[in-house]
Amino acid sequence: MNCLVTGGAGFIGSHLCEVLLEKGHNVTVIDDLSIGSTENLKEFLENGLIKFVQGDILEESLLDDLISKSDIVFHLAAVVGVKHVVDNPVRGIYVNYGGTEKVLRLCHLHKKRVVFTSSSEVYGKSKMIPFSEEGDMVLGPSYVPRWSYAVSKALGEHLAIGLSKKGLAATVVRYFNAYGPKSKPDGYGSVVAKFTVQAINNLPITVFGDGSQIRAFSYVKDIARGTMLAGMSENSVGKIYNIGGNNKIKIFDLAEKIRDMVSSSSPIKLIPPDEEYGKNFEDIDLRCADMRKAREELNFECKISLEEGLQKTIEWFRAVPLKKLA
Numbered sequence: 001m002n003c004l005v006t007g008g009a010g011f012i013g014s015h016l017c018e019v020l021l022e023k024g025h026n027v028t029v030i031d032d033l034s035i036g037s038t039e040n041l042k043e044f045l046e047n048g049l050i051k052f053v054q055g056d057i058l059e060e061s062l063l064d065d066l067i068s069k070s071d072i073v074f075h076l077a078a079v080v081g082v083k084h085v086v087d088n089p090v091r092g093i094y095v096n097y098g099g100t101e102k103v104l105r106l107c108h109l110h111k112k113r114v115v116f117t118s119s120s121e122v123y124g125k126s127k128m129i130p131f132s133e134e135g136d137m138v139l140g141p142s143y144v145p146r147w148s149y150a151v152s153k154a155l156g157e158h159l160a161i162g163l164s165k166k167g168l169a170a171t172v173v174r175y176f177n178a179y180g181p182k183s184k185p186d187g188y189g190s191v192v193a194k195f196t197v198q199a200i201n202n203l204p205i206t207v208f209g210d211g212s213q214i215r216a217f218s219y220v221k222d223i224a225r226g227t228m229l230a231g232m233s234e235n236s237v238g239k240i241y242n243i244g245g246n247n248k249i250k251i252f253d254l255a256e257k258i259r260d261m262v263s264s265s266s267p268i269k270l271i272p273p274d275e276e277y278g279k280n281f282e283d284i285d286l287r288c289a290d291m292r293k294a295r296e297e298l299n300f301e302c303k304i305s306l307e308e309g310l311q312k313t314i315e316w317f318r319a320v321p322l323k324k325l326a
């Protein structure tokens with residue numbers, strides 16, 4: 001199949017490209033390199049395995065041309081990461097909703113299959129644990145910039161589901177805290193990357209709040225495989241799937257685990273989240289996925305344990321010159 005990956009030079013997108021290539025698909029990437037890097041695609045570019053187009057998904061004529069030549073679009077391009085969104089919520093909304101609207105509308109026009117990548121952020125402050133696809137979204141006020149990310153993703157989901165009732169073959173996947181090689185210490189769910197870099201350099205490992213927040217981390221290769229399965233399944237059209245792992249851990253325990261695995265002498269330093277994100281920041285205590293739907297309908301399950309995934313991540317960060325992470 002001819003696959004278009006928007007945001008394919010980013011963290012998850014570059015792993016998705018690899019998974020698609022392994023299955024023999026043709027891959028084209030559009031990325032504006034605002035956050036991602038061609039370094040993430042180096043081996044595929046050097047071997048002529050993918051086509052790379054540097055461009056903005058808000059440029060409709062370029063997008064139209066690329067979508068018209070594809071069989072399936074994996075839409076990952078977004079302004080990602082609490083920090084990026086809090087710093088520039090307007091750009092986040094333009095890209096994360098405006099860009100998604102263009103991608104979905106053009107896929108509808110050209111009758112193309114599409115997978116829209118949403119986020120566990122849409123569950124917000126919901127207490128319905130574990131989060132299931134049919135559960136409520138509980139979001140905070142519009143004065144708090146972090147919620148603009150969840151709102152723009154949720155609106156994209158509504159559009160995907162709405163257009164699927166009008167003939168668009170769309171599937172939504174909601175990712176839960178991906179980690180692994182090629183993640184950036186300042187990216188989304190990047191706490192693993194940040195702690196790893198701090199531990200390798202024997203710097204204080206900075207934990208927001210008291211570190212009692214619980215997250216379920218998902219190794220990026222698993223996430224990429226789940227995304228491909230969602231796009232290739234005939235029964236997933238018009239549906240939403242959680243794509244994540246069951247590796248639940250407290251953030252403080254994660255800091256200790258990474259420090260031990262790195263054999264680092266880093267102290268663990270608790271800092272108030274508003275020092276990084278400003279006064280209005282609202283943190284989520286517990287976030288984990290109900291994976292029954294993806295397991296039953298997509299035959300998807302994360303295979304990589306937290307220990308194995310952390311080991312691979314640590315090895316990758318040890319091998320990469322830190323200036324390349326900036």
Ligand SMILES: NC(=O)c1ccc[n+]([C@@H]2O[C@H](COP(=O)([O-])OP(=O)(O)OC[C@H]3O[C@@H](n4cnc5c(N)ncnc54)[C@H](O)[C@@H]3O)[C@@H](O)[C@H]2O)c1
Pocket residue numbers: 006007008009010011012013030031032033034035036037055056057058075076077078079080095099117118119120121174175176177178179187188189
């Ligand atoms: N990483 C996670 O844990 C996580 C969790 C939930 C959802 N997601 C979603 O998964 C997708 C991929 O996330 P990621 O972690 O790989 O982030 P990433 O920042 O590494 O990748 C996003 C890519 O989109 C590109 N991009 C941004 N704006 C663009 C534009 N206007 N036009 C073209 N390209 C543009 C960036 O340069 C980057 O390469 C995003 O849609 C994100 O919202 C990620």
